[in-house]
Amino acid sequence: MKTSKTGIFLTFSLFLLLFFSCAKNPSKEILKAQTELALGTVCNINLFEYGTEELYDLIFKRLHDIELSMSINIESSEINRINNAAGKNPVQVSPDIIFVLSQALYYAEKTEGAFDPTIGPLVKLWNINSESGYLPTQEEIDAVLPLVDYRLVHIDEKNSTVFLEKEGMRLDLGAIAKGYAADEAVRIAAQYKVKRALIDLGGNIYAYGSKEKDTPWRIGIKDPFSPLSTPIIRLDVENKSSVTSGVYERFFEQDGVRYHHILDPKTGYPVQNNLMSTTILCSSSMAADALSTSTFILGRESGIELLESVNADLGNEQEAATIFITDEKDIFTTKNVGAYNMLLLDESFTVR
């Protein structure tokens, strides 16, 4: 076949045009890890060689949208619309809310109400997530306890509505929504053919793919006695989320007593047992989030029972593993933590 000089010139010009327009287009630049405030925390995402501006924007937009829908701190959020209509009328909501709330109710049932998304009135009373916590009186606690009951939440999937039976009830998805957001970030990344990414939503971590070919990510578990210090445990993970719930995350102290943010719906007080933290490793960050809070509330023995029961539902691929750290610096793990090459980095702790 004969090719004319003009044809070659045009092809070459087109190539140059494409080359320079791609090189000049900032959206094709690969950006280093990006950080934004979302979901009430610092969210850090690293997409490595896949990190275009568009993809970071897309993922962060999704996180902000989830916050707009699920935050109790945003008056117009869907969650607050449900809360404001408690005892009055059902409220039409997005598929996101129906899905996350259904999952929250699943964990509420599995834990017989130890994990309860209607914890809102107690969270508001204790005010622990704000700058200044408040130590309520027993009367104040008794007054709101009847409003904390997941069995009074009615989801109508056909009409996409949610109804809270009693006036004054308040949903709070703070123990599960960050996990959902991390899963959504991963879903979008995967949709754009990203092969590896690190997603850290305020300690709710997703190590997606592997670090390099056949090399897992290495993640650390913080010292629950001094969460700013170096990690005390190292784990090799691939395609897994790691989520920790602990007494050190958010708390206030009064008269030498620490009041933290994970509340026992039966007593109305912060959960008191010998645990400092529980960590869950799971390929679903939402399951990891819900399970870290649930196992922390239930304690070690009932927590392991819960895990076995939930794992039977999740199936082998999503199987969750747990690490409990006690106030005596003892570390207990479920057998399946063996798959993560756990390495103790601090000899003052003992693996039991």
Ligand code: FAD
């Ligand atoms: P987790 O153990 O996962 O959850 C503890 C949280 O769950 C508590 O703070 C409480 O909200 C709730 N909870 C307590 N007891 C129970 C129980 N028995 N059952 C079920 N849930 C329980 N923080 C801010 O400071 N400002 C904000 O504007 C803000 N906005 C947020 C918006 C969204 C959509 C989300 C998901 C979180 C937001 N946060 C905000 C953070 C939030 O308030 C919690 O502190 C955070 O989600 C707790 O996560 P965690 O992993 O530390 O603890």
Ligand code: MG
């Ligand atoms: Mg949680």
